[in-house]
Amino acid sequence: MKIATIISLSLAGLFSVGVTVAQDIGAEDRQAALHIAVTTCATCHGAGGRSISPKFPSLAGQHASYLIAQLKNFKLQSRGDPDALGYMWGMAAPLNDELMAALADYYNRQQPANGIASASNQVALGRDIYANGVAADGIPACAACHGPDAQGTDAFPRLRGLSAQYSLKQLRSFKNNLRDVATMHGVVSGLKTADMKAVVDYLQSLGP
Amino acid sequence: MKHAVIKYLSSMVMVLVGGVAFISPAQAVPSFARQTGMACESCHTVYPELTHFGRVFKANGYTLDNLKEVRGITATKEEMLTLTGLPPISLMVQVSETWLSKEIPESTGIDGKAQNGTVAFPQQISLLYAGKIAPHLGGFIQMTYGNDSGTFGIDNTDIRYANALVLPNEQSLIYGVSLNNNPTVQDLWNSTPAFGYPYSASNANVSPLAATQIDGTLGQDVAGLTFYAMWKEALYAEVGVYRSAKQGVTNTITGAAGPLDGSNSNVIAGTSPYERLAYEHQWGRNSLEVGIYGANFKLYPGGGTVDAPAVLHGPANHFKDVAVDFQYQYIAEQHLFTLAGTRIHEAMTLDASFNADTATAANVKNDLSTLRLWSSYYYKRKYGATAEYFSTTGSVDPLLYPAGESAGVVTSANGSPDTRGWILEANYMPWLNTKLSLQYTGYTKFNGASKNYDGFGRNASANNTTYAVLWFAY
Numbered sequence: 001m002k003i004a005t006i007i008s009l010s011l012a013g014l015f016s017v018g019v020t021v022a023q024d025i026g027a028e029d030r031q032a033a034l035h036i037a038v039t040t041c042a043t044c045h046g047a048g049g050r051s052i053s054p055k056f057p058s059l060a061g062q063h064a065s066y067l068i069a070q071l072k073n074f075k076l077q078s079r080g081d082p083d084a085l086g087y088m089w090g091m092a093a094p095l096n097d098e099l100m101a102a103l104a105d106y107y108n109r110q111q112p113a114n115g116i117a118s119a120s121n122q123v124a125l126g127r128d129i130y131a132n133g134v135a136a137d138g139i140p141a142c143a144a145c146h147g148p149d150a151q152g153t154d155a156f157p158r159l160r161g162l163s164a165q166y167s168l169k170q171l172r173s174f175k176n177n178l179r180d181v182a183t184m185h186g187v188v189s190g191l192k193t194a195d196m197k198a199v200v201d202y203l204q205s206l207g208p
Numbered sequence: 209m210k211h212a213v214i215k216y217l218s219s220m221v222m223v224l225v226g227g228v229a230f231i232s233p234a235q236a237v238p239s240f241a242r243q244t245g246m247a248c249e250s251c252h253t254v255y256p257e258l259t260h261f262g263r264v265f266k267a268n269g270y271t272l273d274n275l276k277e278v279r280g281i282t283a284t285k286e287e288m289l290t291l292t293g294l295p296p297i298s299l300m301v302q303v304s305e306t307w308l309s310k311e312i313p314e315s316t317g318i319d320g321k322a323q324n325g326t327v328a329f330p331q332q333i334s335l336l337y338a339g340k341i342a343p344h345l346g347g348f349i350q351m352t353y354g355n356d357s358g359t360f361g362i363d364n365t366d367i368r369y370a371n372a373l374v375l376p377n378e379q380s381l382i383y384g385v386s387l388n389n390n391p392t393v394q395d396l397w398n399s400t401p402a403f404g405y406p407y408s409a410s411n412a413n414v415s416p417l418a419a420t421q422i423d424g425t426l427g428q429d430v431a432g433l434t435f436y437a438m439w440k441e442a443l444y445a446e447v448g449v450y451r452s453a454k455q456g457v458t459n460t461i462t463g464a465a466g467p468l469d470g471s472n473s474n475v476i477a478g479t480s481p482y483e484r485l486a487y488e489h490q491w492g493r494n495s496l497e498v499g500i501y502g503a504n505f506k507l508y509p510g511g512g513t514v515d516a517p518a519v520l521h522g523p524a525n526h527f528k529d530v531a532v533d534f535q536y537q538y539i540a541e542q543h544l545f546t547l548a549g550t551r552i553h554e555a556m557t558l559d560a561s562f563n564a565d566t567a568t569a570a571n572v573k574n575d576l577s578t579l580r581l582w583s584s585y586y587y588k589r590k591y592g593a594t595a596e597y598f599s600t601t602g603s604v605d606p607l608l609y610p611a612g613e614s615a616g617v618v619t620s621a622n623g624s625p626d627t628r629g630w631i632l633e634a635n636y637m638p639w640l641n642t643k644l645s646l647q648y649t650g651y652t653k654f655n656g657a658s659k660n661y662d663g664f665g666r667n668a669s670a671n672n673t674t675y676a677v678l679w680f681a682y
Contacts, residue, residue, distance in 0.1 A: 039372040039380045040272070043264045043441060047378065052490055055541070090245020093274040165541070 025102045033102030041103070044087070049106075050113035054163035055083070060110035061208070066157040067104035071095060080180065081173035112208040115161050118201035122194075126202025129195055137190045142199065150206055160206040167200035237338035237348070238641055238681055239296035240265070245274040248640040253537065253544045254586050255643070255681070256398070256407050260441070260488070260495055260537075263396035267382045267438050269370030270339055270346030287343045296339025302331040304677040306412040310670035313615045326412035328355050331677065334363060344371050356411050362428055362455060364402060365389045382438040390427035391450060391482055394434060397497050399533035399548040402427065405582045405596055406631060408645060410675040414617060417609045417655050418600055418625030420554040420576055421505045422529040428455060429474070434482060444486045449479035450503065470518035473511040477524050480505040486533075495537045502530040509560050509568065516566075523559035525569075530555075542588050549581035554602075561608070569608045576602035576625060592635040599628045609655065616662030624656025629668075642680040649673040 037049070041059075046052050049059030059067065073079035074092035095103070131148065133141040145156045152158035159167065173179035175188045188196070241248055244265070248255060251262030258266065265272055273292050280289035306326045314320035330353070337349040345368070352363035370384030386394040393402035401423045419425050434448025452468060452475045459466055468475050486499030505527040512518025533550035554576040561569035582596035606623030629651035636644045654668035655661045661668055 034378070035372075035374055038374045038378050039268075039382070042380065043261050047440075052492065054492060055539075086247035087250055090274040093245055169541075 025105055026098070029098045029102040030106070033099055033106050036099070037103060037106050040091070046113075048110040050110070051163065054165035057162055057166045058113055059107040061112035061160075062104075062107055062158050063152050063154055063156075064101070064104035064108040065154045066152070067107060068100050071100040071103070078180070081170065081178045083169070084179070112158075112161055115205045115207040116163070118164065118205050120197070120201050122198035123202045123205055125195070126198035126200070129199050130202055134191070134195060137192070137195075139191050139195070140187060150203060159203045161208070162200075162203055164197070164200040164204040167203055168196060171196050171200070237296075237298045237300075237336055239294075239298040239336065239338045240270065242294055243270075243275060243292055243296050243339045244272050249589065253539055253546065253584075254589050254592060254635070254637060255641070256403060257546060257584070258396065258398060258403075259539060260490060263488075264382070264438075264441055266396055267370060267384065267436070267444075268372060269344060269368045269384055270348060271344060271370065273340045290340070290343050292340055296337060298336045298338055298681055300332075300334040300336065300679075300681040302328070302333075302408060302677055302679045304328045304331040304408075304410065304412075304675060306410040306676075307674045308413065308670070309672035309674075310666070312414065312617050312666075313664075315615070326410075328412060331355055331411060341367075345369050354411065362389065364393045364427070366394045368394070379440050380438075382441075384436055386432070386434045386436065386448070388432050388434070389430060389453065390424070391422050391430070391432060391503055392501065393427070394432070394436075394446075395484065395501070396438075396444060397486065397488075397499070397533065397535045397548075398546075399497065399499075399535040399550050400501060400531075401550070401552075404550065404580065405548070405584075405594065406633070406647065408677050408679055409647070409649075410673055410677075413649070413673040413675070414654075414671040416600065416625070416627040417618065417620055418576055418602060418627070420529050420552045420578055421507075421527045422501070422503050422531065422554075423552055423578055426450070426474075426505070429453070430476065432482060434484075436484075442488050442490075444484070444488070444499070446482075446484040448482045450476060450482055450505070451479045452476040468510075468520065470508075470510050470512040470520055472520075473509065475508045475510050475520050477506040477508055477520070493538055493540050495535075495539075497533075497535045499533050500531065501533065502528075504528050507560075509564070523563050525560045526555075526557040528555040528557075529553070544584075544586040544589065544592075546582075546584040548583075549579070551580075552578045558608070567607055570605045570623070571603060571608075574603045574605050574608060576600065582631075586635070589640065590637050592637070594631070594633040594635070596631040596633075598630070601626045601628075604656075611663055616664030616666055618655075619662045620655035620657075621661060621663030622656045626653050626656050627651065627668075628653040641682060642678075645675075645677050645679065647673075647675040647677070649675070 044056040045059050051058040071092045074084055074088040075095065077089050130142045133139045146152050146159050150159040170179065171188050174181055174184035177185055251259055251265055253259055275293040278291040281287055308324055311321035311324045314322055332352050332354045334350050334352040337347060340346045347367040349365045350363035351360060353360040366386055366388040368384050368386040370382060373381040375381055388394045390402050392400040398404055430450045431453035432448055432450040434446050436446035438444045454468060454472055457472055458464060459469060460471060480503055482503040484501040486497055488495055488497040506524045508520045508524050510518050510520060529552055531550055531552040535548040538545040556574040558569040558572055561567065562572045578600045580596060580598045582594060584592060584594040586592035602625040604623045609620040609623050609625050611621050612619030629649060631647060631649045633645055633647040650672045651668040652658060654671055658668045
């Protein structure tokens with residue numbers, strides 16, 4: 001519980017920078033964001049942010065504050081996982097704060113996609129790790145921050161339905177400090193690869 | 209006799225140009241990466257093969273720009289100018305060596321063999337403007353020095369205006385117009401000829417006699433204006449026309465770059481239509497495209513001289529090209545797999561060549577079909593291999609595919625265009641913009657036969673080619 005509280009406070013600070021609330025978004029920015037989302041973002045993230053490629057995360061239903069924080073990190077080049085460098089550093093570079101907020105709001109309002117059943121038989125293990133952590137390895141429960149149903153909060157990203165490939169790559173990026181988030185680095189440092197795979201298979205299986 | 213020799217030579221040149229043009233290598237351009245701020249892998253599996261994102265980037269006119277821009281706008285926010293912070297200039301270099309399975313004869317007439325093992329340093333160097341020009345306007349403009357021509361000239365070029373609409377149900381519609389100089393250079397898939405496999409090939413090999421017109425024969429010799437639309441990044445349709453746009457020719461009366469007349473060879477009568485329809489389905493890590501493309505070229509053979517005049521009217525040669533293609537891609541983090549192919553059928557009605565005073569076609573009607581089927585595998589975009597099967601078959605025409613009178617090699621003893629073989633290629637990419645390739649091309653049939661295809665004792669396998677190339681772009 002203590003670990004969860006610390007994580008909670010630190011990540012809340014991380015994701016709450018410069019958030020523009022939805023009602024402040026102007027009609028022109030909404031229109032521009034819609035155009036960008038449909039004609040550019042959708043190429044990788046899918047129509048309505050429902051990705052059909054396991055490489056690219058679904059954005060539909062994601063919390064706006066998290067999306068804004070990530071877009072800012074991409075633009076500032078402070079998020080260093082491979083696909084951030086390869087794709088998003090460039091894509092986020094021309095976005096201003098208003099467009100980021102409008103894009104985040106657009107995706108937050110989209111209906112999430114259905115989950116994808118995993119071929120592995122580790123979903124039950126993943127559910128257990130997600131809900132309870134791995135006490136023997138000092139791994140806290142994911143649910144402590146991301147919520148019991150992985151819906152996330154304003155401070156923590158929604159994880160439901162994210163592809164296993166994407167989530168696994170993020171966990172490895174946290175572990176390797178390519179994605180420099182101290183709390184997540186601490187959480188996953190002791191997490192075994194097999195346990196990581198079980199958790200991401202479980203998350204991928206979750207529907208809207 | 210003199211006229212016959214001139215016409216024969218001109219037809220041979222035309223055919224040979226057609227034979228080698230299709231191997232003009234395709235390119236990938238780091239200036240796109242600089243402009244978009246995105247790594248090569250966004251647009252390419254391994255250059256020059258495009259991913260779905262790369263295809264959409266191309267359809268959008270190469271204009272996605274994430275650099276700081278110099279901008280000019282009006283009071284109503286109309287964009288009048290956007291210049292990217294860096295000019296989208298790239299350099300591409302190929303250095304190669306080619307070995308033939310068996311030397312070709314000495315060309316000076318005495319008994320002997322040509323040297324085997326041709327070093328090309330460089331095989332080609334290209335300077336490219338590849339990127340945004342203005343809002344919605346972008347270009348891929350390639351200038352190439354080749355060691356075969358020894359000159360620096362225009363290569364594949366595609367300048368396009370593109371825009372995108374959001375339809376009421378949040379579906380995208382990309383539309384645009386391309387001005388280009390090679391039918392299919394503007395296409396989005398690598399299953400069509402201009403950017404199809406082999407992506408790099410020797411220019412010191414022996415090329416077969418026959419190639420269809422749409423298969424690179426008219427590359428850099430025409431100007432095309434095509435209109436296209438892409439719905440939901442899946443359904444693609446394109447129509448347009450091509451007209452001759454010769455390079456390096458002048459009108460002998462005016463001394464100017466035109467107008468074209470009967471002294472020019474293979475001139476399009478008016479404009480020739482081009483069509484393309486394709487559908488791409490994506491699921492998971494997979495994408496599958498199937499499509500058709502084609503053109504209907506009406507060409508005046510021309511090639512006249514004062515002694516053997518020709519005019520650009522009257523009977524013409526018709527080439528109706530209809531092709532199907534497909535491309536399957538599997539793109540994962542470590543494993544990348546592609547299976548692609550195309551089959552082109554060309555129906556020829558050679559009214560001009562058949563009815564000429566000195567006929568250069570024995571049949572009014574001929575047909576020619578080319579099939580290519582290839583598959584690539586890459587591991588971590590670093591180690592790769594490609595295999596291709598290719599086949600060209602067609603009707604026998606001893607004037608169109610002549611036996612020749614000298615050393616053979618590039619002739620056909622039986623008047624058949626049939627050529628068949630395979631390519632095996634191994635690749636190593638130490639960096640994403642540097643490729644080392646070793647390629648072996650084996651022929652089981654060449655210009656109509658497996659054994660003694662030229663009537664001078666040369667077998668198809670004698671033209672088997674080993675080709676090593678260093679290819680990088682910056």
